[in-house]
Amino acid sequence: MLEECQFVYDFTQEGMEKAVDHLEKEFQKIRAGKATPDMLKGVVVDYY
Numbered sequence: 303m304l305e306e307c308q309f310v311y312d313f314t315q316e317g318m319e320k321a322v323d324h325l326e327k328e329f330q331k332i333r334a335g336k337a338t339p340d341m342l343k344g345v346v347v348d349y350y
Contacts, residue, residue, distance in 0.1 A: 330340040
């Protein structure tokens with residue numbers, strides 16, 4: 303039983319860390335007055 307609880311805890315902790323990392327990346331894209339290079343990381347342009 304203790305091992306199952308530890309597995310669930312570890313799995314949940316890893317998922318929450320990924321969620322926080324994703325949220326931090328999304329917050330970097332928010333424009334708050336001045337443009338930053340991080341805002342353009344998600345922009346992809348095809349060129350020849």
